[in-house]
Every structure is written in C-alpha cells, then in structure tokens.
Amino acid sequence: MFERVALIGIGLIGSSISHATRRKGLAKEIVGSARTKSTLDTALKLGLIGKGYASAAEAVQGADLVILSVPVGACGPLAAEIAPHLKAGAILTDVGSVKAAVVRDMAPHVPKGVHFVPGHPIAGTEQSGPEAGFAELFDGRWTILTPEPQTDAAAVEKLKDYWTALGSKVEIMSPQHHDMVLGITSHLPHLIAFNIVNTAEHLERVTDKEVIKFSAGGFRDFTRIAASDPTMWRDVFLNNKEAVMEMLRRFSDDLAELKRAIEADDGDTLFRRFADARAIRRGIIAAGQDTPAPDFGRAHGASPGPTDEESGKSK
Ligand SMILES: NC(=O)c1ccc[n+]([C@@H]2O[C@H](COP(=O)([O-])OP(=O)(O)OC[C@H]3O[C@@H](n4cnc5c(N)ncnc54)[C@H](O)[C@@H]3O)[C@@H](O)[C@H]2O)c1
Numbered sequence: 001m002f003e004r005v006a007l008i009g010i011g012l013i014g015s016s017i018s019h020a021t022r023r024k025g026l027a028k029e030i031v032g033s034a035r036t037k038s039t040l041d042t043a044l045k046l047g048l049i050g051k052g053y054a055s056a057a058e059a060v061q062g063a064d065l066v067i068l069s070v071p072v073g074a075c076g077p078l079a080a081e082i083a084p085h086l087k088a089g090a091i092l093t094d095v096g097s098v099k100a101a102v103v104r105d106m107a108p109h110v111p112k113g114v115h116f117v118p119g120h121p122i123a124g125t126e127q128s129g130p131e132a133g134f135a136e137l138f139d140g141r142w143t144i145l146t147p148e149p150q151t152d153a154a155a156v157e158k159l160k161d162y163w164t165a166l167g168s169k170v171e172i173m174s175p176q177h178h179d180m181v182l183g184i185t186s187h188l189p190h191l192i193a194f195n196i197v198n199t200a201e202h203l204e205r206v207t208d209k210e211v212i213k214f215s216a217g218g219f220r221d222f223t224r225i226a227a228s229d230p231t232m233w234r235d236v237f238l239n240n241k242e243a244v245m246e247m248l249r250r251f252s253d254d255l256a257e258l259k260r261a262i263e264a265d266d267g268d269t270l271f272r273r274f275a276d277a278r279a280i281r282r283g284i285i286a287a288g289q290d291t292p293a294p295d296f297g298r299a300h301g302a303s304p305g306p307t308d309e310e311s312g313k314s315k
C-alpha cells in the first residue's frame with residue numbers, strides 16, 4: 001500500500017502499527033524517529049523500523065505516509081519541525097486521543113500538496129513504550145478519522161483502507177464530535193480511575209494497608225486504568241478541556257443524585273440507576289463490542305514502560 005512509512009514516536013501505538021503493518025505487508029519500508037536514543041535502539045533491535053533517524057525531520061523525507069504517535073501536546077511542535085521536509089502528495093496523520101486541539105496545532109503547518117488526515121484508533125492498553133505493542137491491538141476496534149471536508153477524498157480513502165488492513169473498523173466524524181464522545185467514553189473514566197486510586201491510597205494510611213490488601217475486582221480494574229501513562233493523560237486533559245468539563249458537570253449532577261438517594265434511604269432510585277447501568281453493560285456485550293484487547297497485551301508479555309518522570313525525560 002505504501003512505499004515508505006515514517007513512524008514518528010514508537011511507543012505502544014507506533015510499535016503496534018509497525019507490527020500490524022508488517023503482518024499484512026502493507027509497506028515496502030518502515031522508518032522512524034524517537035525522542036530518545038534508547039527508544040530508537042530498541043525499535044531497531046525489535047525490527048519495528050528498518051532505519052532509525054535522530055530527528056523527525058530526517059525520518060519523514062521521502063515517506064508517502066507519516067504517522068505521529070506521540071503525546072497530543074507534542075503534535076504541533078513536531079508538525080512545525082517536519083513540515084518543510086514532507087514529500088509532495090504524502091499523507092500526514094496522527095493517532096492522538098484528542099482531535100480538535102491536534103487539528104488546531106498541526107493544520108497551520110501542513111504544506112500545500114500534503115494531505116493531512118487526523119486519526120485516532122480506539123484501542124490501547126495501560127502499557128507504554130516500544131516493547132508494549134502487538135499486531136492484534138487494532139483487530140475489530142474502531143479507528144476514527146477527522147479530516148476537514150475539503151481534504152483530498154482519495155487520501156482519506158487510502159488511509160481508511162490502511163486502517164482497515166491493520167484490522168480496524170473505520171468511521172469518519174468531525175474533531176469536535178470525536179472529542180465529546182471520547183470525553184465521556186474514555187477521558188472521564190480515566191480521570192475517575194486516577195482519582196479513586198489516589199483516594200484509596202490516601203485512605204490506606206488511615207486503614208493501615210487494608211485497602212490494597214483486601215482490594216477486590218472492582219478496585220483492581222480501576223488500578224489497571226490508573227497505571228496508564230501520566231504524560232499522555234496530562235496532555236489529553238489539557239487539550240480536551242471543554243468537553244471534559246461538560247462531562248464532569250453531568251457526572252457530578254448524577255453523582256449528587258446517588259448521594260442524595262443514599263442519604264435519604266431511597267432504595268428505589270438506587271435500584272433504578274443501577275439497573276439502567278447494568279442494561280447498558282449487557283447491551284455492549286450483546287453488540288459484541290467488549291473485545292479483550294488489553295489481555296492480548298499481557299499475553300504478549302508487555303510490561304509498563306517507564307514514565308517520563310521515571311526515565312528522567314522533561315516536558
Ligand atoms: N495508550 C493508549 O491506550 C492510546 C490509544 C490510542 C491512542 N493513543 C494516543 O497515541 C499517542 C501515543 O501514545 P502511546 O500510548 O503510544 O504512548 P507511548 O508513551 O507508548 O509512546 C509515545 C512515544 O512518543 C515519544 N514522545 C514523547 N514526547 C515526545 C515529544 N515531545 N517529541 C517527540 N516524541 C515524543 C515517546 O518517546 C514515545 O516513543 C498519544 O497521543 C495517545 O493519546 C494512546
């Protein structure tokens with residue numbers, strides 16, 4: 001499908017794209033760049049890229065597909081850096097979890113003749129780094145593309161075909177709609193997980209370690225989500241502020257209703273709200289949308305990559 005694919009950023013998503021691209025033979029050559037030499041060395045050692053470059057500007061030269069797989073906040077500065085080096089006719093895309101801010105930050109740098117088609121695979125795990133990726137990550141999952149209406153239709157179609165070949169189902173929507181939907185289905189759940197794990201940790205000091213010792217399935221599921229990369233999620237919340245604030249307002253209203261029901265011994269309201277939620281979960285399962293992607297990652301022996309803080313990277 002492509003002569004030369006350039007991966008800028010080779011963490012969980014970049015490395016999974018490489019695995020899935022090679023699984024289907026979708027590119028003659030995959031090259032890449034990473035921010036640190038150790039990531040680049042690992043990517044070369046694992047065969048994720050055939051050639052590694054010290055800078056993104058060098059990596060994109062001659063590529064007919066360029067994919068930014070970096071934290072959302074890094075997309076704008078990287079677009080500015082690579083813009084003069086992009087090949088005419090190339091497709092430029094990203095995989096960021098937020099779309100309106102990425103379009104705002106990247107689009108002004110994209111040269112005429114380069115087709116910018118923003119994207120977001122709704123598939124991931126709590127792991128990060130080049131060793132965390134696996135070829136099946138996108139199988140049966142959605143990828144959302146958010147091109148401007150005036151974007152070259154053939155370029156959009158080609159990227160759609162590529163994500164389909166990587167295993168995804170593809171849908172096209174506006175960046176703003178994407179950010180509202182993901183605000184409630186992905187961003188708010190992560191905020192709640194980060195918060196509940198921290199609250200429990202603070203409580204642990206009071207209850208002398210019992211919170212962790214006796215933690216059951218419910219809390220453990222939250223700790224998996226809360227193990228996600230802090231840099232990635234900081235950038236998500238800084239860049240999808242409006243939608244997340246709106247969803248938080250709605251969430252707080254619903255939580256206040258539950259709180260009032262508990263205070264008032266109102267069992268009917270509690271039962272109704274819990275039954276509604278249970279029906280939604282059962283509907284998701286019936287629709288076959290509860291796919292076990294995170295377990296694939298664990299089965300492949302993935303381990304959490306170092307956080308930027310742990311590896312001493314600054315932002
Ligand atoms: N993890 C998920 O579940 C998931 C799912 C879908 C989309 N995404 C999105 O994909 C993107 C990448 O996430 P990931 O999970 O692969 O993260 P990751 O931490 O595994 O990899 C990120 C890569 O970007 C590089 N990087 C970080 N800061 C950079 C900078 N300033 N300039 C250049 N390179 C930089 C890192 O060195 C690393 O190679 C993010 O935008 C994220 O929102 C993540």
Ligand SMILES: O=C(O)C(=O)C[C@]1(C(=O)O)C=C[C@@H](O)C=C1
Pocket residue numbers: 096097121122123124125126185186187225294
């Ligand atoms: O399964 C997980 O670990 C994820 O959090 C994946 C998840 C999600 O919320 O569904 C996280 C962020 C992405 O942008 C897309 C997918």
